[in-house]
Structure formats: structure tokens, C-alpha cells
Amino acid sequence: MAGSGTAHLRGDKALLSVEDLVVDYPGKAGTVQAVSKVSFDVLPGETLGIVGESGCGKTTTGRAVLRLDRVTAGRIRFAGEWIEQADERRMRALRRQMQMIFQDPVASLNPRRPVKDIVAEGLAIAGSPADERAAASATVMSQVGLDGERFADMLPRQLSGGQAQRVAIARALAVGPRLLICDEPVSALDVSVQAQILNLIEDLKAQYDLTVVFIAHDLGVVRTISDNVMVMYLGKVCEFGDSAEVYANPAHPYTRALLDSVPLTDPDKGFAGPALEGDVPSPLSPPHGCRFRTRCPLAQDRCATEEPQMNEVRPGQHAACHFPLPPTT
Amino acid sequence: MSDERPPEAVSTQPLLRVRHLRTHIGTPRGTVRAVDGVSLEVERDQALGVVGESGSGKSVMARALMGLLPPRSASSGEVFFQGRDLLSLSRKEQSEVWGKQIAMVFQDPGRPLNPVVRVERQLTEGMRRQLGVGRSEARGRAVGLLREVGVPDPERRLRNYPHELSGGMRQRVVIAIALACEPDLLIADEPTTALDVTVQRQILDLLRRVQRERSMSLILISHDLAVVAGRTDRVAVMYAGRLAETGSTREVFDAPRHRYTRALLAATPALDHKRHTPLRLIPGSLPDPTELPEGCRFAARCAHAAEECLDLDPYLAPVGADHHVACANPAAAPTAPTTLASGGDPLGR
Ligand SMILES: Nc1ncnc2c1ncn2[C@@H]1O[C@H](COP(=O)(O)OP(=O)(O)OP(=O)(O)O)[C@@H](O)[C@H]1O
Ligand SMILES: Nc1ncnc2c1ncn2[C@@H]1O[C@H](COP(=O)(O)OP(=O)(O)OP(=O)(O)O)[C@@H](O)[C@H]1O
Ligand code: SF4
Ligand code: SF4
Ligand SMILES: [Mg+2]
Ligand SMILES: [Mg+2]
Numbered sequence: 181m182a183g184s185g186t187a188h189l190r191g192d193k194a195l196l197s198v199e200d201l202v203v204d205y206p207g208k209a210g211t212v213q214a215v216s217k218v219s220f221d222v223l224p225g226e227t228l229g230i231v232g233e234s235g236c237g238k239t240t241t242g243r244a245v246l247r248l249d250r251v252t253a254g255r256i257r258f259a260g261e262w263i264e265q266a267d268e269r270r271m272r273a274l275r276r277q278m279q280m281i282f283q284d285p286v287a288s289l290n291p292r293r294p295v296k297d298i299v300a301e302g303l304a305i306a307g308s309p310a311d312e313r314a315a316a317s318a319t320v321m322s323q324v325g326l327d328g329e330r331f332a333d334m335l336p337r338q339l340s341g342g343q344a345q346r347v348a349i350a351r352a353l354a355v356g357p358r359l360l361i362c363d364e365p366v367s368a369l370d371v372s373v374q375a376q377i378l379n380l381i382e383d384l385k386a387q388y389d390l391t392v393v394f395i396a397h398d399l400g401v402v403r404t405i406s407d408n409v410m411v412m413y414l415g416k417v418c419e420f421g422d423s424a425e426v427y428a429n430p431a432h433p434y435t436r437a438l439l440d441s442v443p444l445t446d447p448d449k450g451f452a453g454p455a456l457e458g459d460v461p462s463p464l465s466p467p468h469g470c471r472f473r474t475r476c477p478l479a480q481d482r483c484a485t486e487e488p489q490m491n492e493v494r495p496g497q498h499a500a501c502h503f504p505l506p507p508t509t
Numbered sequence: 510m511s512d513e514r515p516p517e518a519v520s521t522q523p524l525l526r527v528r529h530l531r532t533h534i535g536t537p538r539g540t541v542r543a544v545d546g547v548s549l550e551v552e553r554d555q556a557l558g559v560v561g562e563s564g565s566g567k568s569v570m571a572r573a574l575m576g577l578l579p580p581r582s583a584s585s586g587e588v589f590f591q592g593r594d595l596l597s598l599s600r601k602e603q604s605e606v607w608g609k610q611i612a613m614v615f616q617d618p619g620r621p622l623n624p625v626v627r628v629e630r631q632l633t634e635g636m637r638r639q640l641g642v643g644r645s646e647a648r649g650r651a652v653g654l655l656r657e658v659g660v661p662d663p664e665r666r667l668r669n670y671p672h673e674l675s676g677g678m679r680q681r682v683v684i685a686i687a688l689a690c691e692p693d694l695l696i697a698d699e700p701t702t703a704l705d706v707t708v709q710r711q712i713l714d715l716l717r718r719v720q721r722e723r724s725m726s727l728i729l730i731s732h733d734l735a736v737v738a739g740r741t742d743r744v745a746v747m748y749a750g751r752l753a754e755t756g757s758t759r760e761v762f763d764a765p766r767h768r769y770t771r772a773l774l775a776a777t778p779a780l781d782h783k784r785h786t787p788l789r790l791i792p793g794s795l796p797d798p799t800e801l802p803e804g805c806r807f808a809a810r811c812a813h814a815a816e817e818c819l820d821l822d823p824y825l826a827p828v829g830a831d832h833h834v835a836c837a838n839p840a841a842a843p844t845a846p847t848t849l850a851s852g853g854d855p856l857g858r
Contacts, residue, residue, distance in 0.1 A: 233705040234676070340794070370562045370732060375776040375788035382785060397705060400778040404788065427780060441710035442780055443735040447762045450739025455714055456707045459675045 184217040185489035188420045188498035192260070194221035195391045196245065196278075196359055201254035203240050210464045214240040216415035217254070219490070222359075222408075227385070227392040229406030229423060231399060231438065233460055236412040238395045239283060242361045245393075246280055247271050259358070276306060279352035280361040283395075284368075285344040289336040295347050296321070296332040302355035320350040323387070324380060342373035349380070353388060360385075361393040366401060378405055399442050403427055411435045414460060414471045417490065421497030429507040431499035434472050470502070478503050522592060524726050525551040525574070525694060530586035532566075532573045539799035543569035545750035546586075548825070551694065551743075556720055556727040558737025558758065560773075561747035564795050567730045568616055570747070571698050574728075576607045591693070609639045612692035614683055616699040616730075621683040622671040628655075628682055629667035636689045654685040658715055677708035681715065688719060695720070696728045701736065713740055734773060738762050743831070746770045749796055749806040752825060756832030766828050766839040769807045805837065813838050 186199055203215040215237040222228045230238050243249045245256060247263065256264045263274060279302075282288040289298050299321060300313040308316070321331060324346040336344060345365055352360060362381065366374040378401065385392055396402050402409055402423065409423040411434060419432040430436045440453030458475045461467055470488055473479040480503065488500045494507065532544040543566045551557045559567050573584050576595065588595040590606060598606070615621055623631060632654060633647035642650065648667070655663035658681040671679055680700065687695055697716060701709035717740050720727040731737055737744055737758070744761045746754040746769065754767035765771045775789035782788070793810045796802055802809065804819040811818065815838050825833040 233707060342794075371734075371773060371776045372562060372791035372794070375778075375790050378778070379787045379790065382787065398778075399706065400780050400782065403780055404778040404782040404784055404786070406784065423784065438706060439780065441707045443710070443713065443733070443739060445735045445738045445762060445774065445777065445779065447738050447759045451710060455710050457711075459677060459708075 184219075184416070184487060185491070185500065186219045187490045187492060189219060189221050190223065193223055194257070195224045195259060196393070197221040197255075197257040198241075198245065199255040199257075201241065201244055201256065202252040203237070203244050203249055204252040212463045213252075213415055213466075214463065215244060216466075218412070218415070218417050220410050220417065220420060222391055222393060224358075224391055225389065226407045227394055227405055229402035229409040230393065230395045230412060231397060231402050231409060232412035232418075234397070235414075235460060235463065237415045238412060239363055241412075242280055242363050242393065242395055245361065246275060246278055248280075272305075276302070276355045277357050278359040278361070279355065279357040281345075281348045281352050281363060281365055283363040285348040285365075286336055286339075286341070288348060289344060289351075291336050294333045294335060295326070295339070298336070298347060299350045299354050301351060306355060316354055317350075320354045323353070323384065324350045325376075326350065340373075341369050342377060345369065345373075345377055346380070349377075349384070353384060356388070357390070359391045359393070361395070363395045364397070365394075367396065367398065374401070381405065399427075399438060411438065414463060414466050416471050417500060418472065419497070419499040420490065421494075421499075425494065425497045428509055429494070429497075429505075431493040431497060431504040432501050433476050433478050433503075433505065435499075436505060437475075470500075522589075523550040524553045524591060525549075526587075526589040527574070528587040528589070530570065530573060530584065530588065532569050532578065532582055532584045534569075534579050535581035535583075536799070541798045542750050542801055543582075543798060544573060544584075545801070547747075547750070547752055549745050549752065549755060551726050551728060553693075553726055554721075554724045555743060556717065556729055556741040558741035558744040559728060559730045559747055560732065560734050560737055560744065561753075562773075562795060563732055564798070565747045566750040566798075567732075567747055568698055571613065571696050571728065571730055574696060575611060575613050576603055608635065609690045610692055611694045611696065612687040612690060613696040614687050614698060614700050616702065621686070622679060624671050626670075627667065628669050628671070628674075632667070632682070632686055632689060635686065639690045650689070651685075654688060655682070657688070657719065658682070658685045659711070660685070676704055677711060680704065680708075680712050684712070684715065684719070688723070691723075692725065694726045694728070696730070698730045699732070700729070702731070709736075716740070734762075734777060746773070749801060750798065751806065752833075752835065753807070754832075754834045754836075755825065756829065760829055760832045764829075764832075764842045766832070766834045766842065767836045768811050768813050768838070768840060769836075771840055772810075772812075805835075813840075 199219050200217045201215050205212045205214055244251050251264050296317050300317040303313045303316055326346050366377050394405055406423045409426050411419040413434050418434045437456040440451055461474055467474050469484040473483040482502050488502045490498045490500045493499045493504045527549050530544055530547045534541040534543055561567055629651055632651040636642045637647050652663045655666055660666050660681050701712050729737055729741055741758045744758045745752050748769050753769045772791045776791055791810055796806055804821055805823055808814040808818045818837050823835040823837045825835045828834050
């Protein structure tokens with residue numbers, strides 16, 4: 181089974197540890213295993229970047245950690261506590277410590293409420309008194325760069341994309357989380373606004389002592405913000421490791437293909453390597469063996485019969501591939 | 510292609526020559542000066558990239574070149590295509606050009622394909638109407654087009670509805686439709702924005718390949734500088750309805766001179782950006798297109814604005830053989846251009 185195994189986990193030091201997570205979505209045409217035995221961990225203060233093509237299970241993984249969707253199988257440990265079975269009351273308390281910024285910021289904001297109330301939403305749920313909520317809301321608003329009365333009374337539709345994203349970040353920060361899961365926080369934004377938001381997340385991370393899971397499809401963005409990176413394909417983990425190592429010397433052929441597909445600003449180069457052919461197979465009937473084998477330039481017979489497990493390829497770098505790539509540098 | 514003219518008369522001028530194009534849109538808040546004096550040229554067999562932030566006027570300009578103007582808008586200036594000014598042609602003559610000699614791939618992802626019509630009809634409609642091709646020949650051409658754009662099993666795909674195709678396959682079909690009437694110029698407005706990086710790669714390779722194989726000209730529009738960098742011959746950087754910088758793609762990327770171009774490049778996280786180091790920001794945002802400032806439109810955000818920038822509106826002036834910049838205080842030609850976008854250790858450790 182392509183991309184299973186827990187050899188890359190770092191034990192009790194991790195703030196968040198996910199083992200063999202499975203999330204099924206049953207449907208009329210069959211069951212989609214959106215996340216299929218995915219394992220990863222994040223140490224306190226680290227940023228983990230998650231990349232992969234649309235539909236590979238990034239959002240589902242993030243939502244499962246917060247137990248927003250039914251977890252079919254697997255274990256999730258947060259701050260030393262196994263939470264995959266925790267009841268809803270316990271999860272409500274834990275969600276003050278684990279916050280998520282959702283993929284579509286504008287849609288995730290209540291359209292009829294002014295910004296200052298949206299930001300204080302989490303505190304209201306937690307039962308803080310009104311004056312405390314107002315003060316906390318004003319503080320985080322200024323920390324995300326939306327100072328003053330002007331923004332406090334605005335409605336979400338009056339905000340630009342970048343401003344809406346700041347409000348979503350402020351709302352998450354207001355409850356004082358330890359873990360922040362950001363789902364594609366800059367994908368819809370212009371480079372100039374994207375740079376503002378990325379710098380903001382870095383600043384807030386230091387200020388609030390945050391541990392971050394950062395989901396994105398832009399590899400350049402993930403590179404600048406992550407300590408470790410996890411590459412996913414069709415519900416599986418392909419590669420996990422130090423982002424500088426993974427980018428410099430990808431071990432999994434899919435990671436290589438992703439990097440080779442990033443357009444370069446060098447007018448003579450275009451791309452770093454050849455294109456990846458074909459389409460992602462249907463998640464209803466994923467290939468057996470290694471799920472990437474139908475598009476992998478290195479696939480051999482073994483790849484169809486035996487699912488590769490996560491293995492340490494080089495120190496701090498793990499890949500699930502029978503024939504990992506040698507280092508290039 | 511028009512065959513009334515002797516070939517040498519045609520070949521001496523660019524395929525498309527735009528002069529002082531303005532498209533102003535009336536809104537309750539005032540007049541939006543979406544495109545406000547753009548001049549550019551596209552040579553035969555060449556690809557021109559147009560880049561700029563959201564709202565800079567790229568789509569309105571592209572649509573103006575296609576004769577598709579928003580309601581309550583007015584265009585002025587000249588759009589010479591194969592020597593004829595499109596803005597002063599009769600409707601009948603215009604319809605000969607738009608959709609046939611100039612085709613467009615639109616930005617809006619929902620728009621290009623009709624969800625309830627099979628691929629075959631969407632592909633053959635234009636060539637049957639515009640080129641008068643018969644049913645069975647149109648079908649044969651449709652198969653050839655799908656093969657050309659890399660759709661496997663084209664005969665079967667003709668019977669599909671759009672929702673039965675993957676996102677990348679749909680975009681290939683959209684491109685095939687645009688190619689159906691054998692245009693001389695293809696305008697592709699953000700053709701890969703909603704797509705994954707691997708699919709984007711396939712589509713960009715496809716566009717460049719058909720542009721070369723068909724000896725066609727291409728205008729490739731993107732907010733992402735990297736998308737146009739390796740895939741175009743010339744590039745135009747747009748800001749607030751104007752061109753800030755134009756030139757050969759190599760010169761503009763190797764030695765950008767306009768402060769805005771340089772700021773955009775510096776804000777783009779490269780694959781080798783040193784991690785946890787702040788990206789260089791462009792503060793603020795585009796000016797309100799109904800209340801554009803007097804002087805340089807980038808002045809409020811520019812780290813190098815001089816006093817004259819606030820009242821003198823810079824015009825495009827040559828800084829190289831094929832390189833123009835509209836900036837009163839342009840950057841010096843850099844000596845080590847590769848460090849511009851990233852800086853520091855190439856592995857970023
Ligand atoms: N609520 C749902 N019901 C059924 N299937 C779902 C649901 N949510 C997601 N899926 C499926 O699960 C798989 C993983 O989806 P997910 O949204 O996690 O992917 P993603 O990596 O976040 O993609 P994107 O980059 O497009 O956001 C996909 O095949 C998707 O179609
Ligand atoms: N129909 C319209 N009515 C009023 N204003 C419009 C209309 N269409 C565009 N605009 C305005 O014209 C300006 C240019 O818009 P345009 O869509 O050309 O930008 P763009 O460069 O294509 O941006 P993007 O990268 O987001 O596609 C913007 O300020 C936009 O708000
Ligand atoms: S070499 Fe085999 S195991 Fe490795 S990615 Fe390719 S198909 Fe999968
Ligand atoms: S003209 Fe002045 S304000 Fe405008 S980009 Fe050049 S230096 Fe900056
Ligand atoms: Mg998602
Ligand atoms: Mg546009």
C-alpha cells in the first residue's frame with residue numbers, strides 16, 4: 181500500500197502526532213478513502229507544510245485532526261492526550277488549543293456579523309464576559325494589521341481577499357491556540373498580499389509560540405514557511421522530511437515531479453525537469469500497490485504488487501517508494 | 510490569413526499593433542479607468558506575456574482586443590490587426606476577425622464549456638459556422654484537434670459531457686475549441702490559474718507547443734511572473750491600466766528596471782527562498798481605478814519614489830534594444846540578477 185508506515189514519527193516530543201489515519205467518505209458510487217493510513221507529527225514550535233495535488237486529502241487530514249469529520253481509523257495524539265475517541269465536550273475544550281483557518285476565508289465568515297463579533301466568536305463560545313471579548317478582539321485585530329474602528333464594524337463582503345484572510349487569522353488567534361492549521365491561506369491572493377500574510381503568520385508564530393500545519397499547493401510558499409514538509413498523493417504520504425533536504429534532494433519520484441512542474445522565473449529554463457504525464461486516477465478505485473505507479477516514470481512490477489512503506493532514505497528524510505531517488509547534490 | 514495583400518507588405522508590420530488603447534467603464538462610483546493608454550505589439554509567431562496584480566486591467570484589455578466590452582464602457586485608441594484597425598471595421602468585418610483570426614481562452618473557469626452540451630458539438634460549432642465546414646469533416650477535424658491538445662482516446666471523448674472530464678482535460682478541450690478556427694492570434698487569460706502545478710505544467714507546455722507548431726501568435730496573461738518567464742518571447746508588465754515595463758522576456762527578467770517589476774519578483778517566494786526569512790513586501794494595494802493619482806501610479810507603494818514621481822506621469826522610454834520602462838527613477842541594470850528573487854544560500858539553509 182503506497183505510503184503507509186510510521187517509521188518517520190519522532191515519538192513523545194511531538195505536540196501533534198497522527199498515526200495511520202483513515203478517513204472514508206461513503207457515497208452512492210462507492211466509498212472514497214480520502215485519507216488512507218497517513219502518519220505525521222509536528223514538534224512544538226515547528227511548521228509542517230503539506231503539499232499535493234487537488235483531492236489528495238490535505239483538507240480532510242486537517243479536519244480530521246480537529247475531529248470535524250468522522251475518523252474511520254487511526255490514532256491522533258495532541259499534547260500527550262489520545263484524542264481520536266475524545267467526546268464532543270472534550271473536543272470543544274481542545275479546539276481552543278487547536279484552531280483551523282479554512283480554505284475559503286470569505287465563505288467561512290458569517291456574512292451578517294461585523295468583523296469585531298466574528299473575531300470574538302470563539303471567545304463567546306468559551307463563555308468569556310463581553311468586555312473581555314471586546315478587548316481581546318481589538319488586540320488581535322491590531323496584531324493582524326486591521327487596526328481601529330474602521331474594520332471593526334465592517335461586514336465580510338466589504339473586505340478584500342487579504343483582509344478577509346486576516347480576519348480569519350484573528351478569529352483563530354483570539355482563543356489563544358497552541359496549534360494553528362492553515363488550509364491554503366494564501367492560494368487566492370496576489371503575490372503582494374500573499375507575502376504580507378506569510379510574513380504575518382511568521383511573526384504571529386513567534387509572538388504566540390505557535391505550532392503550525394500549513395496546507396498549500398504552491399511549493400515555493402511552503403518552502404519559505406516550513407521546517408518539515410509532507411508530500412501527499414491520492415490519500416497517501418509519499419515523502420516526509422526537512423523541507424530544505426526534500427527540495428534539494430527529493431527521494432520520491434512524485435516529489436521530484438512536483439518540483440519539476442514549478443515554473444521558474446529564469447527565462448532560459450522554463451521548468452527544472454520533465455512534465456508528469458496523465459491524470460490522477462479516480463479515488464474510488466485507486467491503483468493497488470503503489471498508488472503513484474500509473475504515472476511514475478520509474479515504476480516496475482513490484483510497485484503493482486507491494487505497497488511501499490515509509491523508510492528513512494537519508495537522515496531526517498523519509499519516503500514511501502521501492503526505488504527512492506539518489507541525492508542530486 | 511488575409512490573401513488580398515502581397516505577402517511582403519504584410520510581413521513588415523507586426524501582427525497586432527495596439528496604440529493608446531483606453532477602456533473606461535462607467536460605474537455608480539465613477540469612471541473606472543481599467544485600461545488607460547496601453548501600446549504594445551505582437552509579432553507573428555511570437556508569444557507575449559502580460560503580467561500584473563489582480564485588478565491591473567489585464568482581462569479588460571484582453572477582452573477589448575476581442576471586441577468584448579463590459580456594459581457602459583467606451584474604448585478609444587487603435588488596434589491594428591494585420592494592418593486593419595479593428596475598432597473602425599464594420600460589424601461584419603469584425604466578426605470575421607474576432608473568434609476566427611483572434612481566439613480567446615477566458616479566465617472565468619465556469620464560463621468556457623457548456624455543461625449540458627457534448628464535447629463534439631462544442632468543438633465543431635465554431636468551425637461549422639465560421640469556416641462553413643460540413644458535419645463529417647468537422648467531426649474529423651475535432652478528433653484531430655483533441656489529439657493535438659493531448660486528449661487520449663479522442664473519438665470516445667467527443668461523446669463526453671464536460672463533467673465527465675478531469676480539470677486538466679477540460680482545459681485542453683477549451684484550448685482545442687479556441688484553435689478550431691485556426692486563429693492567427695490566441696489570447697489565453699490566466700489559462701492555468703485554477704489548476705494544480707502538474708496540470709498547469711502540462712497546459713503551459715501545450716500552449717507553447719501549439720503556438721510554435723502552428724506558427725501562431727500568443728498572448729499569455731497571468732498574475733504569476735514565473736508562468737510567463739520561460740514561455741514567452743516578450744513580456745509586458747501592467748499596473749493600474751498602464752504598462753510599466755515591456756521588452757524581451759530575457760531582458761525583463763534578467764535585468765528588470767521598473768521598481769514595480771522588481772518588487773513583484775522580490776515578493777514571489779522562489780523554490781530556494783531561505784526559510785523563515787521575511788519576504789520583501791509591496792506595501793498597500795493598487796490605487797482606486799476611479800481616482801487614479803496624478804503622477805506615477807505606483808508612487809504610493811514605491812520605496813524609491815522621488816518628489817517628481819508624485820506629479821510627473823512617467824511614459825515608456827527605451828532603456829535597451831527591446832526594453833522600455835515607464836519610471837522616473839529606474840533601477841540600475843543589476844550585475845547579479847539571479848540573486849534578485851531570492852537572495853542568500855541557494856539551498857536556503
Ligand atoms: N464531504 C465529502 N464527501 C465526499 N467526498 C469528499 C468530501 N470531502 C472531500 N471528499 C473527497 O475526498 C478526497 C480528498 O479531498 P480533500 O478536500 O481533502 O482534498 P485536498 O487535498 O484538500 O484538495 P484541494 O487541494 O482541492 O483542496 C477527494 O477525492 C474529495 O473528492
Ligand atoms: N464590468 C466592470 N465594471 C466595473 N469595473 C470593472 C468591470 N470589469 C473590470 N472592472 C475593473 O477594472 C479593473 C481591471 O480589471 P481586470 O479584470 O481587467 O483586472 P485583471 O488584471 O484581469 O485582474 P485579475 O488578475 O484579478 O484577473 C479592476 O479595477 C476591476 O475592478
Ligand atoms: S518507483 Fe514504484 S514505489 Fe516508487 S513511486 Fe514509482 S511506482 Fe511508486
Ligand atoms: S516613477 Fe517613481 S514612484 Fe514610479 S516606480 Fe519609478 S521610482 Fe517609483
Ligand atoms: Mg483542500
Ligand atoms: Mg483577469
